[in-house]
Amino acid sequence: MSTVLSQKHEQLLHDELGDTFDPNIHLNYTPPSALLTMGDLGLGANSTTPIAGSVPFPFLSEEGVCAYRRAMIQPEILSRCAQPYGTGTFILRNLAKHSRFIRDLWTHPETNRIISEVAGAPLTIIMSTEIGHTNIQSAGHTVDDLIRELKVEPRRAPANVVEYEDSDPLHDRPVIPWHYDSYPYVAVVMLSDTTHMIGGETLIKKGDGSAVKVEGPALGYCVVLQGGQVEHLAARASGTTERITTITSYRAAVDGIYDNSYISNVRPYSCLPDLYIEWISYRLEKMKAEIQNMQAKIARLPNSDSASIPLHEMCEFTDQQVAYLTRTVRQMVDPFLCADVRRRFDVRKVNSVGRTWAHIRTQAQFKDLLPAVMALTMEWKPFQLYIADWHYTQHMITSGLSSSICSQQGNFAWCRDRANDFLFGDELLRQGLKEVLLAWLDWSDLLCLDQTHGCGDKSG
Known part of the structure; x- marks a missing residue:
């Protein structure tokens, strides 16, 4: 009986009330007025296209925005797909599994043509679970709060902005901090009214370390970004009670092009099976x-x-x-290790472990502790696979066989004379194995050197 009820529930989700996607009704595409190249940013072109990203361009019609929001905010879908991502932020995953409209919109040939045209290369969607990943800046604290808060019609009334007048997007708590995307390309669509919004823009890091601001898209507008190659930040918005962006990830649909994808960013909050x-x-x-x-x-x-x-x-x-x-x-990190890390640390701490590691290795006690830690690490079975990877990468550096090292943190050059400075934690970070790195720092007590994390909960 429970199986029959579950099947009926799935059918209801797929037969949602409202809209059948029609590109003539729900799309409103106009090509972007400008494109940003990798050369503009002082970054090396290491992909199928020199296009780093676009300025915002019209993508969804008013009908398309409302249909998308109507499909997304059904209580059944929010209950299944939404989860908190730190204070004031929710994420939605697997929307295409539960919403026919969202799936059909992103998989339609016309949508794919538009995104590929803007990117300057033929693209294809990574996989179903990466269709319509949604970030929501919200005043709520629980999914039930979110269900009560969200409406089909985008909120247009301004919020109180006095406390945000002097906000600095580089230093204030962002919606999503500095990061590289797990996948080569993303299309980001704004589903909130931005008339009174202050902030909410995307900041992109240039080759010299400075940041360039790409203005946030207006309601129904889209930005295409080569996010796997470009480090970027999503600034927090003020002047509005909501900020909803929906994101679909792509790779190049070109034979012979290496697919430089990871699942390191999404693994900490995804259903692993x-x-x-x-x-x-x-x-x-x-x-x-x-x-x-x-x-x-x-x-x-x-x-x-x-x-x-x-x-x-x-x-x-x-x-x-x-x-x-x-x-x-x-990239398929042991589920038991991931579950243990999720129990001890929230998702923001997992995704910020790179900054934690950078801080720990600058501490005075670190060099004294490291030899003993590595001696124990060599003997612990869960880490032996990664130890072999670390030795191989060190060999590539010392032999000069590679001028740059492929990394989830973007390609980087590592001087041959500094090969000994490429530590085990650097290898885990290179592969985007954030849970493994955090588990290792916690297990070895190196995490105690970082005051922002403390020593972790050893009760498990």
Whole structure:
């Protein structure tokens, strides 16, 4: 009986009242008036397109905004998809699983054409769970508060802004702090009225460390960003009682282009069984396409001319596939370890562990404690896999085989003379293994060197 009721409930969610997506009704696209290139930011172009991002451009019509909000704020969907992300922020995941309208909007060929045109490269959605990821700045503290607070019609009345007049987006608590996205490209759509909004913009870090401001999109407007290559911050907004942005993630739909994706940002707050199944399925599908592409290339070679076999290209191809498959598996961090970290620390502390690590390694006691910590780490089985990765990366640095190191924190150069300064924590951070890094710092008592975290709860 419970199975039948569950199936009926799912059917009700998919047969939601309201709207069937129609691009002629719900889209209102006008190309962006300007594009920001990687060169403009002083960043090296290491992707399929030199476009770093766009200024906001019209994307959804008024009908489209209301239909999207109507699909999103149903109590059944908020109850299943919403969860707090620190004080004053909620996130919604797996909307496409529960809303036909949101799924159909993002997967429609016209939507994909628009996003690809703005990005300057053919794109495809990463996976279903990354359709319509939504960040909500809210006055509520619980999902029930959120259900009562959100309405279909965007709120247009200004909020009290006296306390925000001197706000600084670089130093005040942001909605989402400095970060690289887990995936190469994102499309961010504003679902709130911004007429009276102060702040709420995106700040992008340039190659020289300074920040450039991209004005926040207006209601129904979209911004496309190469977020996997560009470090950025989502500033907190004032002058409004809500700020809702919905985000869909993409990769390049180009054969032979390495898919530089991670799940490190979304893993701390996702349902891991669902995430891991979608992740491994899409990664293997991408790998299968690359292998088939190479098979077709080999089939076109002259049969009688062995010298025509591109051995160097084949070596690069196999190395790339091994690295791709290794990264795929490494991103699937042990669920028991993740559950333990979630129990001890909130999601913001997990996602800010890079700053915690940077602070810890500057402390005077750190160098004295590290040898003993690493001796114990070498013997503890959960970390041995990552120890081997660390040694390999150190070898790549000292041998000079790579001028830059691939990282979830963006590609970076590491001087050969400083190879010994590339520590175990740096390797975990390079791979975006935030839960593993936080668990290691907690387990080793190095976390006690960071006053913002304390020593963690050892009761478990």
